Amino acid sequence: MSRLHDTTEPAVVSEDMLVFAVESQGPKGMAGRIAKEEGVNFSHVKSLRLDYRNILRIDNVWRFTNLTKLQLDNNIIAKIEGLDMLVNLVWLDLSFNNIEKIEGLDTLVKLEDLSLFNNRISLLENMETLTNLHIVSLGNNDFNDLNSLLYLRQFKKLKTVCISGNPMCMNEDYKLFTTAHLPNLDYIDYRAITTEMRTQANEKYRDIVEELIAEELSESRKQEEALIRRQQETLHKAAFVDLLDGSxxxxxxxxxxxxxxxxxxxxxxxxxxxxxxxxxxxxxxxxxxxxxxxxxxxxxxxxxxxxxxxxxxxxxxxxxxxxxxxxxxxxxxxxxxxxxxxxxxxxxxxxxxxxxxxxxxxxxxxxxxxxxxxxxxxxxxxxxxxxxxxxxxxxxxxxxxxxxxxxxxxxxxxxxxxxxxxxxxxxxxxxxxxxxxxxxxxxxxxxxxxxxxxxxxxxxxxxxxxxxxxxxxxxxxxxxxxxxxxxxxxxxxxxxxxxxxxxxxxxxxxxxxxxxxxxxxxxxxxx
Structure with missing residues (x-):
């Protein structure tokens, strides 16, 4: 489903590419000449554009430790990697690539806006740490099952989701399903959810959503109980009294x-x-x-x-x-x-x-x-x-x-x-x-x-x-x-x-x- 790229030789993110990108996006005129003479300090860069460069593999960006915005769209990237050190990222664009799996994002806990539009992804996974997500673009991928969207219920701050262009959107009720199952959303496919649409969605999926909520509450209680047990076990071992509270x-x-x-x-x-x-x-x-x-x-x-x-x-x-x-x-x-x-x-x-x-x-x-x-x-x-x-x-x-x-x-x-x-x-x-x-x-x-x-x-x-x-x-x-x-x-x-x-x-x-x-x-x- 990913778009066709030109036949230019595939590239990795090299040192020269990074320097050129930073300098070309930096100040112009006299300020630009002064900055060029002083050299590039990657740790000071806040925003970086690496789009349309035929990049095959993400590399050498670990030094951009204060980067908040990274644009890697319109390349031929096949795997999300090399981003672990970019812990200050708030905005990440990986749209129009050849990515098949969501991975390598665990440390990006400040991420608010994530675009994976137009890739080859078929499964929502490995995003549990991204609790600050506000916007997620997943359109034009290979998602077949509407139920896969239930994964997004864990992101309580999520307000906008783009899912158009996926096989599951052949279901004419996909927007109603999404509205009902992701109640915190304000926008679907970048269009506001109307009051009428929300009412219709809630009526159509009320029983299913209520059952889902009950299951989630039950699972939440189980997790809380398991956490309490682990904490108690840790305390008992620290106090050397394990096996003694009971039989x-x-x-x-x-x-x-x-x-x-x-x-x-x-x-x-x-x-x-x-x-x-x-x-x-x-x-x-x-x-x-x-x-x-x-x-x-x-x-x-x-x-x-x-x-x-x-x-x-x-x-x-x-x-x-x-x-x-x-x-x-x-x-x-x-x-x-x-x-x-x-x-x-x-x-x-x-x-x-x-x-x-x-x-x-x-x-x-x-x-x-x-x-x-x-x-x-x-x-x-x-x-x-x-x-x-x-x-x-x-x-x-x-x-x-x-x-x-x-x-x-x-x-x-x-x-x-x-x-x-x-x-x-x-x-x-x-x-x-x-x-x-x-x-x-x-x-x-x-x-x-x-x-x-x-x-x-x-x-x-x-x-x-x-x-x-x-x-x-x-x-x-x-x-x-x-x-x-x-x-x-x-x-x-x-x-x-x-x-x-x-x-x-x-x-x-x-x-x-x-x-x-x-x-x-x-x-x-x-x-």
Whole structure:
């Protein structure tokens, strides 16, 4: 469906093409000659026209980082690519090309006007990030199904859509369908939607649209619920309490316990396990609530700590800036005097005073940095003491609470042994009460050793799962503290300090160089 192009050799977007395009679209006359002499700075360009150039592939436009309008229409472009860095684009014209797929637009989140008119596109896709779209031109493509337009319902700011010239427009009701299903539109094919047309569309498609809205609301709720679940899962993992808000840990104890599951086929044992489950899940919930509470306490402690660090750094920066401003004010006063004086002795005196003040500012800035290092180190040590006390108390409480879990398991195991012994006795005496036992279950009651081995295996598996979760909580919090303190030391005590010292040295070296240059250029020569 795309128009025929001339037979000129296909081109890519080259450096020379870009320079020529920018210069030809820039200022004319004297201003243009000046701009040409100064050279092209692509990052300053706001608008760029690359139409009618037989371009086959988009390339080399990544340097136009501030571009807001890009015209690439009437070329032979087959694929949308190379636009990732143009994050400030508001207007993009790719009409009259050979594009078959919508892609490569993910980063263009500011895009408001997109023209894909007269291409070979048959599917609306890969536009989810373009939430600011106001105008979309899709005419003269290969869209066959009117329902494909439902994809555009997600763009709440969309006011104008052009779809004429597509196979689906053979349906005489395509404008009514579009009006009804895209209620935010004001224009279709660049013609205003009249009140009469909107009323007619709503009446014709009311039932279908209402059903669609209900489905969308249902899907939206599902997505919100899924998001909440993901957020909760993230929080639970951060607090090391996953599996504890509910029956997760209890279920994991029986997942790899076939003997324990088979035993529950016996009604009396099933009742015993149900009672155990209720008590165990309640204990897990208490651990969960404790874990969340402690996580929040740790978060508050770290937030206060980081705030203290930032306050100290901000205050230190303020003091340094004041010192630097004072020095630069002095420099601004003394340099003109140095340039004007013809007295060598006076110049020497001024230079000596300058160097002395430069030495003092260097010592002052270095001293302020050392003072900050000591202040940060003390703050970090205090935080380490506080968090260490918090973690110690946390670990002790976690161990005590999991000890209660093990106690519940031990008590359950004792009751299980008693109950199974009673079942074994009935099996040995061929009691009618055990006739309904399956063959697999009977294997557990061949003799006392078989029964005890099954119960022991089940018990050990349960204790292992409890111990593993306890270790996870304790190891997790200890690893978190070590990693957090490590990052703070690395960033605050090493990287920041190193950067600051380099910054001070650079400032002093620059001020010295300024004086040397002044002396070389302006100082009077002793005859």
């Amino acid at each position: 997760g840990l209890f279920d994991s104890m029986y997942e790899s316990d076939p003997d324990g599951n088979r035993l529950q086929e016996i009604p009396e044992i099933k009742e015993l396990v149900d009672s155990f489950r209720e008590q165990f899940v309640e204990q897990c919930h208490q651990i969960f609530e404790f874990g969340i509470k402690e996580h929040n306490r740790r978060q508050e402690e770290t937030d206060q700590f980081l705030e203290c660090l930032e306050e100290a750094k901000t205050e230190n920066r303020h003091l340094c800036v004041q010192q630097v401003k004072t020095f630069l004010t002095y420099k601004k006063t003394v340099f003109p005097i140095m340039l004007q004086t013809q007295d060598v002795d006076e110049l020497d005196s001024l230079m000596e005073a300058y160097n002395e003040k430069l030495s003092k500012i260097s010592s002052c800035l270095t001293g302020l940095e050392l003072q900050l290092v000591d202040q940060l180190e003390e703050t970090i040590k205090e935080f380490e003491r506080n968090i260490s006390d918090m973690i110690t108390a946390y670990v002790e409480q976690v161990q005590a609470m999991f000890a209660q879990c093990r106690e519940l398991e031990n008590m359950h195991n004792e009751k299980l042994v008693e109950q199974c012994a009673a079942v074994l006795d009935k099996v040995i005496h061929n009691s009618p009460e055990v006739e309904a036992l399956t063959e697999d279950l009977r294997l557990l009651f061949v003799d006392k050793d078989s029964m005890n081995n099954a119960i022991s295996s089940s018990h050990e598996n349960h204790i292992h799962e409890i111990d593993t979760k306890e270790d996870c909580m304790i190891t997790g919090v200890n690893d978190w503290v070590a990693a957090f303190i490590g990052r703070v030391h690395e960033e605050e005590e090493v990287k920041r300090n190193r950067h600051r010292i380099m910054e001070i040295n650079h400032f002093i070296d620059y001020q010295t160089e300024e004086l040397d240059n002044l002396e070389l250029e302006e100082a009077p020569v002793d005859q």
